[in-house]
Amino acid sequence: MRNREVAQLLENIATLLEMKGENRFKIVAYEEAARRIESWPEPIEEVWKEGRLKEIPGVGESIASKIEEYLSTGKLSYLEELTKEIPPEVVHLTAIPGVGPKIAKLLYDQLGIKSIEDLEKAIAEQKLRHLPRLGVKSEEKIRKGIEMLKRQSGRMLLGQALPLVEEIIEVIQEKSGVTKISPAGSIRRMKETIGDIDILVASSTPESIMDIFTSLPQVREIIARGTTKSSIVTQEGIQVDLRVVEETSFGAALQYFTGSKAHNIKLREIALKKGFKVNEYGIFRLDNDKRVGGEKEEEIYETLGMEWIPPEMREDQGEIELAQEKKLPVLIEIGDLQGDLHAHSNWSDGVASIEEMAEAALSRGYKYLAICDHTQSLAVASGLSPEEIRERRKEIERWNKKGKGLRLLDGVEVNIMSDGSLDFPDSELEKLEVVVAGLHSGLGQGEEKILRRLEGAMKNKYVQVISHPTGRILNRRDAYQVNREKLFYLARETRTSLEINSQPERLDLSDVDARRARDLGVKLVISTDAHSPSSLDYIRYGVAQARRGWLRKEDVLNTFSLEKLLEFLNCKKKAK
């Protein structure tokens, strides 16, 4: 999958064009095409080979031919042309917060700066303050920007951001008594990683809110403080933006600041065509400038003749069109889940006993929990032998006899070996109720080999679920080389479910992959892979990912009742 690579190329072109002072709309066109390609569900190589590049919205004649040139030759003459005037390294300077294309170009033209090192040197020599339109403060701002860039290793995980924002909101609420307060931006859309945190508050006394916000114990630095917007950096180096609006425009502001950008652009275009204007203060009629809504977010969508769209869907991936037809899917919710199909106990590398895990699942209202400890080849995780599994079974049965209303399922997370075989004999797998299979080693193998291994596992009639199917670790490790399309087709053919692993650093399958798999007829499972009772709560991240992938209750196996689940799990075994 080279979508990200191609998108990056187009983004670089956009940045270079902006440096050159090209037509703004041309720049926007490249940015838009980059966004579209990055989130396109199919591999761009395939779309190109089938001559369908122009089916991607935002990709027209010109950009399609550039993608074609790049994919077929590995080169892009247009980009080479552009980088004759401005070296490609200069583009990287725009990664520094506060440095955009114009300043990057200025730094290069006037001081010959090409790298962050060059820039640091120039700042130390106080050279920036003498450049046109820059001064002492800009110099300092850029210095801090470099510091920030070096500190942050990519975007923070939703699993870090969400607890932080909930904590901050609780304090602001307590101290100010405001009732309308909400996360906005990518955190409200529950994206897997978050750049910075947005919070929106409705209040008629913004000064007092800003006082509370800027004096929170988490604050390390105040970047900006205005009457409607302030930004701080937390001790961990996370930027949090707070915006205060009047109560009457809270809904409009929430809609506006939740984004995504692409979603909002499309929405405002539709508004204009229908004779309305949408901004963060409300929705207005164009003819007489009369405000027709804005206190509630729903009013914006209703006025435009649409259903209210769940924040997780707001990426301009077709949700607006569905909302217009009033055909939005009913997305899955945490309450729909009847159980968790992948948890570990201290029989392998978990920290809690089977009973503790069972109690924790019971207190969360679950009807079943599959204990899927690692198997023998995974020695680092205390993988279990067939004998140990038989011993463990007694403990599981002991719990089930108590009849507490939570059924433990006897399971394993079996290891897929480098040749595609499993590290547990079929004769033992047959006795288990839930068999999850996953890759835990040899992740650097080539695409063909990885697919063969997964195929081997899926073709085993006892394997019901593939855990963390692409193996990615956010901010740390890319997914292993695997052709997603082929993987999904195989999963469907073999009636194997694929997991959405809820660990915040995994979230694997991703939103885009989960949606594609579902569309191809694969059943999904949302599991926590919990190694402790408290990590059963990671389920919220998995559900968020599923909602971002437009999954409905019926797409997810662990929304089934125990009876229906067991029936489904057994049907593959019986197939042949």
Next chain:
DNA sequence: GCCGTTTTCGGCCCGACTGTTTTCAGTCG
């Protein structure tokens, strides 16, 4: 450069904040 239930030409989302400026450019979301 893209796109079309008003258009194959003429549009293309909108505002806050900052800093360096005397009215605005750049960045960001």
